[in-house]
Amino acid sequence: MDLRRDVLLGGRLAMIRGGGRVLAWSGDPLLRLMYRPWSDRPDLLHRRLRDGPQPFASRSGVFVVATAQLCREVVRDRRYGVRTRVGGTPGGAVAGERDPLLEPVDLSILGLDPPDHTRLRRLVAPAFTPARIAAREDLVRTAAERLVDAAVAKQRFDLVADIAVPLPVAVIADVLGVPDADAATFAHWGQAVGAGLGGVRSLRALHRLERATGELRGLMSDLLAQRRRGRPDEAGGDLLDALAAAEIDDDEAVGLAVLLLLAGFETTSGLIGNAVVALLGSDTWPTLVDDPSTAAGVVEETLRFDPPVQFTARVPHEDVDLAGTPVPADSTVLALLGAAGRDPTVHTDPDVFDPSRTTADEHLAFSGGAHYCLGAPLARLEARVALEVLTDRAPALHRLPGAERRRSLLLSEYTRLPLATTAGA
């Protein structure tokens, strides 16, 4: 442990925490999204931000856009990147480096600008085309049936631990080519990392995160080395084969594999949980039970209504005019994807969960532009199949007390969701 580094980081953390709380008390709606009690009602803060002047210049130094139109514009605009012009973390303290507090995890392609982003994205994109993903439907269904049957047999279960987490882990492990034996370890470390993805709030959390990422990287590195020794099957093999065969350095290959694992399951498990909560909380569950072919619409409506990823950040690489406001190069602009999904100029009665609405798929839950979510077809497939199997096996599903939500500006998801059913009801 590096004591000097810890003292410096601890000091900065205390300043960030203290400053953030003061700004939240002073009424800054962006900071209020991070602190209780305000953070319990993100929808109210989103409305305030959407209805106010755009962009909102937070006193934390960040610009915020919250309407659907501006969020879409910002994520698609090629004048913006995800790093500062010298390659640093947006808003970070050290120019040209990854800031351990704001970006505690190597984000691989998510945190790269062209040409590195283009080069690495091209390498993995073929594994995620809609056709390659559709071909996995049987595998996803078999895994979902196994998990749902085991959960329903208990009659009382935790949707998150029993289904929503293990399903995406099994699927992404298969896409990557990770053996079953390692998949459980992945889930464990992956969840630890997921908890800190939106930035860390304490030194302890930072150390936990660094340990978890270190373990994950170690596992991936071993698997890649094994593949390289065994002559990877570049043409017909899995994604680890493709990475092992590619001419990229070890660090990049390991970073990419870890990102795919993390991006692939924290988010998808959030989507499955948020869908079930919205369905059971709005009396639309019986409609889905009667007609499971509406599951795809439920998934889109959940992505609009309560998206697992709530915002994304962009950095203009030149001075830009954003809806009439001059925004200097290297500023941080946050696009509130969650707020965009509730924009009343796009969706009628946006606060109502209505899977039959025709505008449901006009959301930004998967962002847009160069960083548009690579796993969108996979996430949609997994969530749809999970819902189809759940309605089939557990039509009398209902909630039990004890649900827990993650407290994070970035992720909206349940970490515990107790449910009960009557087997065969």
Ligand code: HEM
């Ligand atoms: C409901 C589930 C999911 C949600 C809500 C989601 C959301 C997102 C969002 C918002 C971004 C873009 C962030 C930005 O604009 O900077 C993104 C990027 C990404 N997602 Fe997903 N994601 C989901 C599932 C998945 C899955 C299953 C995978 C597959 C393994 C995946 C892999 C990725 C990757 C690799 C990127 C980075 C793309 C790039 O930077 O070019 N995601 N995701």
